[in-house]
Amino acid sequence: MWKALQVFVLSDIHLNVEKNKGMFVADAELASCLLWIAKQEIPSIVILAGDTLDFLVPEKERMIQDFEPVYAASLAESIVKEHKEVFDALSALSEKHTLIIQDGNHDSELILSEVREEIQKHVNGVIRWMVHGEAARIQIGDDTLLVVEHGHLYDSINQVCHEKLLQAVHCYSRGVIHEGGYKAPFGTYLVKKYLHPLRRRCPILEFVKPEVPAVLKILWRLIGWREKIKWLGILKNRIQVSNKNLQHKIKLVFSPQSLFAGEHTATTEMEDFIQEKEQEQEPQQQQNSIPPTQESIMADLQKIARKDTMFDLEAFDENVRYARYLFQKGVKLFVTGHSHAAKAYVVNPGNPIEEGLYMNAGCWVRTISLPQQQDTKQWQDFTQKLLENAPLNEADYRPYTFVSIFLKENTVTASLCAWKKGQEEKMVAWERSATNLLWEKK
Ligand SMILES: [Mn+2]
Numbered sequence: 001m002w003k004a005l006q007v008f009v010l011s012d013i014h015l016n017v018e019k020n021k022g023m024f025v026a027d028a029e030l031a032s033c034l035l036w037i038a039k040q041e042i043p044s045i046v047i048l049a050g051d052t053l054d055f056l057v058p059e060k061e062r063m064i065q066d067f068e069p070v071y072a073a074s075l076a077e078s079i080v081k082e083h084k085e086v087f088d089a090l091s092a093l094s095e096k097h098t099l100i101i102q103d104g105n106h107d108s109e110l111i112l113s114e115v116r117e118e119i120q121k122h123v124n125g126v127i128r129w130m131v132h133g134e135a136a137r138i139q140i141g142d143d144t145l146l147v148v149e150h151g152h153l154y155d156s157i158n159q160v161c162h163e164k165l166l167q168a169v170h171c172y173s174r175g176v177i178h179e180g181g182y183k184a185p186f187g188t189y190l191v192k193k194y195l196h197p198l199r200r201r202c203p204i205l206e207f208v209k210p211e212v213p214a215v216l217k218i219l220w221r222l223i224g225w226r227e228k229i230k231w232l233g234i235l236k237n238r239i240q241v242s243n244k245n246l247q248h249k250i251k252l253v254f255s256p257q258s259l260f261a262g263e264h265t266a267t268t269e270m271e272d273f274i275q276e277k278e279q280e281q282e283p284q285q286q287q288n289s290i291p292p293t294q295e296s297i298m299a300d301l302q303k304i305a306r307k308d309t310m311f312d313l314e315a316f317d318e319n320v321r322y323a324r325y326l327f328q329k330g331v332k333l334f335v336t337g338h339s340h341a342a343k344a345y346v347v348n349p350g351n352p353i354e355e356g357l358y359m360n361a362g363c364w365v366r367t368i369s370l371p372q373q374q375d376t377k378q379w380q381d382f383t384q385k386l387l388e389n390a391p392l393n394e395a396d397y398r399p400y401t402f403v404s405i406f407l408k409e410n411t412v413t414a415s416l417c418a419w420k421k422g423q424e425e426k427m428v429a430w431e432r433s434a435t436n437l438l439w440e441k442k
Contacts, residue, residue: 001137002137004140005043005140006405007044007148008045008405009049010033010361010364011049011336012337012365014053014364016053016057016079017079024366027086029400030364031086033402033419034089034092038093047100048100049148049336049361050105050150051106052107053107053109053110057196067109067182069169072114080121084122094126099125099127102131102149103132104152104338105158105187110129111132112169135147140407144333144432145332146335147335151360152185155318157235158185158186160185186234217273217300218300232277298380301370304370305372310340311369313428314343314344319339324356327348328354332357332439335361336359340362342427343358344357355438357414357432361401362401366397368396369397399425400419401416403416403417404424410433411433
């Protein structure tokens with residue numbers, strides 16, 4: 001376990017082989033943020049909490065396999081080269097602060113030592129790697145235990161089987177091919193097989209958020225009916241299997257009697273999607289003959305906008321179901337990423353034993369807010385711009401975010417910050433003092 005007076009968490013940066021296009025376009029902003037952290041006087045722990053690199057964006061248009069060790073190191077080299085400014089800033093930061101890099105579902109390749117070395121080469125300080133899905137535990141002051149992890153282990157379509165992945169690495173290191181051993185999560189398959197090939201035709205796929213429902217709905221209009229049937233089957237199966245595994249894993253660790261008492265009845269977005277598609281009256285073949293139009297995409301997005309809580313900092317997200325169990329075990333602050341949706345709220349408020357602050361650090365990927373009004377003209381303009389890949393208004397893009405935590409005079413302050421015009425802007429801050437021991441919004 002680490003101890004620290006100050007911690008910064010950045011998640012879901014998604015550095016990939018592309019530069020100034022695609023989902024990550026924030027080289028200058030990120031570098032300035034990292035240099036600002038580098039200049040902090042208090043020696044700090046800086047955690048890049050997963051999906052820092054994105055190995056799913058292919059270098060050339062090609063179908064990539066579940067796990068490609070040979071290709072991964074050269075891809076890492078290209079990524080570092082394309083984002084030199086960012087790695088220079090990381091290097092400066094690592095000389096003064098403790099730099100931890102955790103794995104996520106887009107950079108499971110960090111499990112390979114040759115990939116880590118490729119990154120370490122460009123960073124002067126020692127990088128502390130956590131690449132087997134484990135969480136980081138950090139003690140802040142005497143009373144606040146912080147846990148940080150990416151969060152993909154709680155997401156049924158993006159759960160990585162770390163045991164199988166490690167077996168694949170064992171085989172690879174001996175020159176043996178691990179046939180049929182490791183299967184990438186369904187989300188990875190979705191990105192590799194559909195999202196990347198289709199994004200030329202439909203560029204909005206890569207930055208429309210909330211990611212899962214919006215992308216699925218648009219993809220749904222672009223794929224054939226055979227695939228639709230196959231998808232529903234796979235999605236359902238994945239959810240059942242992973243929910244079972246996860247419940248089992250959690251039961252082994254936490255007190256079983258309190259598990260899922262009425263909480264697991266909440267359906268996930270994915271389950272809603274499956275239900276909606278299964279209930280649709282139209283025969284699937286017929287659906288397929290209707291090409292996606294601006295109207296149909298607009299209608300899908302409007303539906304999503306009505307339920308969109310992506311940028312409501314206090315809207316519950318799915319990780320909170322698991323945060324509760326950590327809080328019962330004495331964790332006071334739980335920080336994740338993965339969903340790209342920044343969050344900060346207290347779970348079980350006022351209960352000195354089970355209370356905890358849950359935060360999602362958000363992301364550094366270009367994301368857009370869907371219009372919140374019903375105004376048809378505004379929606380038409382918005383959808384048209386999206387489809388033409390034309391620049392949107394400044395206000396349509398959401399800010400890049402991170403979490404900052406520090407101890408001062410026996411009080412821990414945890415803030416969700418936006419990085420705007422080279423400066424930190426606090427979106428919300430919570431405090432927990434050694435005398436009060438409960439989280440209070442500042
Ligand atoms: Mn992720």
